[in-house]
Amino acid sequence: MSPQSGGGSAPPSEEASTRQPGAGASLAANIAAEVTAFAHEVGSSDPVTVVGAQTHWHVGGRPHAGTREVRAPAGVWEHEPSEMTVRCGAGTTVAELSAHLARTGQMVPLDPADDAATVGGVLACGFSGHRRLRYGHVRDLVLQTRHVDASGKVVTAGGPTVKNVSGYDLARLLVGSLGTLGLLAEVILRTLPVPAASQWLTGDGDPFAVFDLLYRPSSILWDGRRTWILLEGDPADVAAEASKLESAGFGPCDGPPTIPGHGRESRTPSGLRELAGTPGGWIAEVGVGLVHRDEPVQAALVSSTNAALMTQLKQRLDPHDRLNPGRRAW
Numbered sequence: 001m002s003p004q005s006g007g008g009s010a011p012p013s014e015e016a017s018t019r020q021p022g023a024g025a026s027l028a029a030n031i032a033a034e035v036t037a038f039a040h041e042v043g044s045s046d047p048v049t050v051v052g053a054q055t056h057w058h059v060g061g062r063p064h065a066g067t068r069e070v071r072a073p074a075g076v077w078e079h080e081p082s083e084m085t086v087r088c089g090a091g092t093t094v095a096e097l098s099a100h101l102a103r104t105g106q107m108v109p110l111d112p113a114d115d116a117a118t119v120g121g122v123l124a125c126g127f128s129g130h131r132r133l134r135y136g137h138v139r140d141l142v143l144q145t146r147h148v149d150a151s152g153k154v155v156t157a158g159g160p161t162v163k164n165v166s167g168y169d170l171a172r173l174l175v176g177s178l179g180t181l182g183l184l185a186e187v188i189l190r191t192l193p194v195p196a197a198s199q200w201l202t203g204d205g206d207p208f209a210v211f212d213l214l215y216r217p218s219s220i221l222w223d224g225r226r227t228w229i230l231l232e233g234d235p236a237d238v239a240a241e242a243s244k245l246e247s248a249g250f251g252p253c254d255g256p257p258t259i260p261g262h263g264r265e266s267r268t269p270s271g272l273r274e275l276a277g278t279p280g281g282w283i284a285e286v287g288v289g290l291v292h293r294d295e296p297v298q299a300a301l302v303s304s305t306n307a308a309l310m311t312q313l314k315q316r317l318d319p320h321d322r323l324n325p326g327r328r329a330w
Contacts (some may be wrong), residue, residue, distance in 0.1 A: 002181030004098060022081040027081040033087060034073035035146055035154055035185045041070050042183055044152035049324045050183045052091060052118035056125045056321055058225040060178045064326035072120050072185055074256075084191045085143060085160060090120025090184035099204040109135045115262055120184040128305075130256060133287045141190050147174060147182035150318040160188050173313075179324040181317045183305025193315055195232035199242055202228045203250035207286040208273065213248070214237065220286040228256050258282050266290060302330050 042048055049063040074091035076097055080105045088097055095115040101107050108121050111129020128138040144158035158171030174182055206220040210229060219230040231238045237256050260283060269289040281294035310330045
């Protein structure tokens, strides 16, 4: 990772560029003027918090009263379809990012409940969407970040290509940290092709049997009584998998159920079986282990070893607790 302060390049144009193979320099070649301006706004003295769309403002507690609010830069700045990478400001809404990528048949499966959420907000909360079963945790989509540290400097972490694997993985460490270790300014994300076909099905069948029956479903949701399945991919493959489900009593539906947003509980994937027969008000992600509940969930206890490690990291990266004071990521 490398800290930089001041300088910066000329700002990217307001209309994001979509580079063709071999056209221009690396996505990470320059620091956008917007990022440098954001660093100046964050400064190095008083308590500060980044405000996005506030769709998950309740997660981890609210910042202390009087904490100064700033907004991260927004905009899709560069897109390399052939490299399957995109560079954008952390304040960009998921809706804007998705619309831009859709023009070339690509996507980043962040999948927040409200696509008015910002990219930086989704990453800071570390909440993967309902397609995690197929696409993995949201942190796996992050290639490079630029964030502002507690001293007001711009820090670059990670690398701009999918092949980059070297160095300390500070970029992924920021995912789920609620802005307590650094304030996201810019990200480079891995893109994926938009599936050629997509089909939701629902029925009363056993969700665990469905998991064993299918090849790489994108989502299996279960509320203790009913199961919803999302199939994505090549049209012939989706049709073949859907046929298996229809033989088991499932049928097409318009989409998933409303996923509760007040509390999230993590279990082992096999531990979800214990939910059978329990009162409603929850939706479980089969194969993943997440349970979404209508009521707040008490945070799970962190081991003393992990708590000590995170406390040491916080003290090293933000010794005066000026980044999102009052919010707790662990």
